[in-house]
Amino acid sequence: MTxxxxxxxxxxxxxxxxxxxxxxxxxxxxxxxxxxxxDRSLARLHAAFGRLPIEPLQTLLDFGRHVDTPGVMLVANLPTDPELPDTPADGEPSPHKETFVAENALLGLSQLLGEPVGFTTEKKGRLVHDVTPVAAGAYTQTNQSSQVFLNFHNDIVHDEVGRYDVSNPDFLVLLCLRQDKEKQAVTYYADARDVCRTLDPDVLEVLRRPLFRLNAPGSYVRDVAGGADVLSEPVPIISGPSHAPEIAVSANGVRGLTPRADGALPELQSACRDVAHQVRLEPGSALLINNRKGLHARSGFTARHDGQDRWLQRTYLRRSLWTIRYRGQPEDRRVH
Ligand SMILES: O=C(O)CCC(=O)C(=O)O
Ligand SMILES: [Fe+2]
Known part of the structure; x- marks a missing residue:
């Protein structure tokens, strides 16, 4: 049985x-x-992770490079930090972390899939993001949330060119440092291949037309746009060949340009729930997510902001930094 x-x-x-x-x-x-x-650390980690047994090493490399491989994969039983300070309550890095096992494990694995990349408007351009529940964002459709279901989405990036689904990461990796005490938090992934098979063909046809405007990420709307929606050019939600569709949905809202387009969005969320794979991330587990082959989501969970909350670290990866060089920051070649 599979x-x-x-x-x-x-x-x-x-x-x-x-x-x-x-x-x-x-x-x-x-x-x-x-x-x-x-870059020195990544070179060191390249050497270290080259010592993985050949079977898992090839599986990880194939996950990163091939069109027909799965959209999501869990890596379990990674080493963890001997001591973990309190979970930061503000989504910023902890100033009390004395070892960097998590950061190095995350980057070492991530690098097998692509180049770590930072975006100026996401976690201050950092390459390792701390994803923790933040009280002020508890009910938002962002990674700060806890009390709400974080809808099926992919991680997009605001871009002056009007497309948010082009310069965004090809992959993200989520490494769990601390699970929520009640073990309520579930992370979901819906593969677009499964979603397309499940959707009503008429709904799928609507989702393949450029009838949708994605809202910019919550962090951009909050920090840059003063709370106002910043919508993309009209785009299709699903594109590409039927054996390898690409899918793009912003967590922070999608606006359909016609009533049928608007009506297709809840159908899509429902199809995602029907086909989703799910996991309760535990310390030492990392979830590798292809950000084009499918959408991810997270259940609500309890946060107390007492230092013992759920704590993930996250990377964003591109297969190549070349195609996003128009966004490059002269002072840091990995930040765009
Ligand atoms: O907390 C999770 O499990 C997923 C959060 C998420 O969507 C993200 O960090 O991009
Ligand atoms: Fe996300």
Missing amino acids: AHDTLVRTFDQIILTDQVRDAFGAMLRPMPDPSADI
């Missing part, structure tokens, strides 16, 4: 053996904060 036969769809998984976990823990524990000299 994961697809079970009622609750799980993810394809790579589970490291305890021996591999411990060997990687010993390699990563002395490593410095990778943000201090990122």
